[in-house]
Amino acid sequence: MSAPLLEVGHLAKRFGGIVATDDVSFAIPPGELHALIGPNGAGKTTLIAQLSGSIFADSGAIRFAGADITRLPMQKRSHIGLARSFQITSLFLNMSVLDNVALAVQAHAGHSFSFWRNARAEAALREPAREALARVGLADRAERLTASLSHGEHRLLELAMALAGQPRLLLLDEPMAGLGPEESARMVGMLRALKRDYTILLVEHDMEAVFALADRISVLVYGRIIATGSPDEIRGNQQVREAYLGDAETAHA
Numbered sequence: 001m002s003a004p005l006l007e008v009g010h011l012a013k014r015f016g017g018i019v020a021t022d023d024v025s026f027a028i029p030p031g032e033l034h035a036l037i038g039p040n041g042a043g044k045t046t047l048i049a050q051l052s053g054s055i056f057a058d059s060g061a062i063r064f065a066g067a068d069i070t071r072l073p074m075q076k077r078s079h080i081g082l083a084r085s086f087q088i089t090s091l092f093l094n095m096s097v098l099d100n101v102a103l104a105v106q107a108h109a110g111h112s113f114s115f116w117r118n119a120r121a122e123a124a125l126r127e128p129a130r131e132a133l134a135r136v137g138l139a140d141r142a143e144r145l146t147a148s149l150s151h152g153e154h155r156l157l158e159l160a161m162a163l164a165g166q167p168r169l170l171l172l173d174e175p176m177a178g179l180g181p182e183e184s185a186r187m188v189g190m191l192r193a194l195k196r197d198y199t200i201l202l203v204e205h206d207m208e209a210v211f212a213l214a215d216r217i218s219v220l221v222y223g224r225i226i227a228t229g230s231p232d233e234i235r236g237n238q239q240v241r242e243a244y245l246g247d248a249e250t251a252h253a
Contacts, residue, residue, distance in 0.1 A: 006027065014058055020043045
């Protein structure tokens with residue numbers, strides 16, 4: 001069995017008296033789509049933030065491709081191949097779709113956003129941007145104004161921006177939030193295609209999507225992982241059903 005690409009050991013984070021993550025440990029081998037599920041307030045967003053480097057853990061360790069990155073800043077994690085979707089939190093709505101991704105390529109290359117520098121005009125930035133747009137099915141939207149895209153297309157654009165740095169691991173934080181049935185189906189198809197080439201950690205409330213996509217699932221409740229296993233193992237886990245899955249599946253029925 002190959003060594004894990006991502007290995008998390010005994011990670012913990014507290015905000016005053018609130019325990020956000022509590023002794024979290026799991027590992028993701030190369031090529032796996034690993035889903036992280038749990039109720040609202042379980043600590044999923046805090047855990048993703050710790051993995052991406054936007055906040056540091058109080059204790060525990062994170063290893064990526066064998067290296068300890070526990071205290072590595074977010075930008076340096078991006079440079080070694082760890083990308084969080086929606087990490088660039090705001091799309092530039094008054095710019096073209098291509099411009100947004102070209103700026104993301106520029107940022108992943110280690111440069112800050114430079115509005116006086118025409119990122120779109122540089123082939124070294126433009127061509128990877130076009131490739132990322134093609135990968136998410138937005139090639140024909142490249143010259144469109146970003147404000148003109150639908151909500152689902154904005155989600156795909158944010159995904160293209162995450163792909164712009166050619167990551168080894170994608171951290172996807174609820175990519176289907178706010179999508180209608182058709183857009184959700186499109187996103188599921190996109191993630192199914194991406195999992196052939198990328199290792200993915202997926203945080204998602206849509207249980208139908210999770211069970212359709214995941215190789216393995218970890219369940220986070222009150223900051224602790226209560227179970228990790230295959231979709232069938234998680235679906236049949238009584239503790240998981242009592243803590244979360246029964247209510248979640250009812251909500252999505």
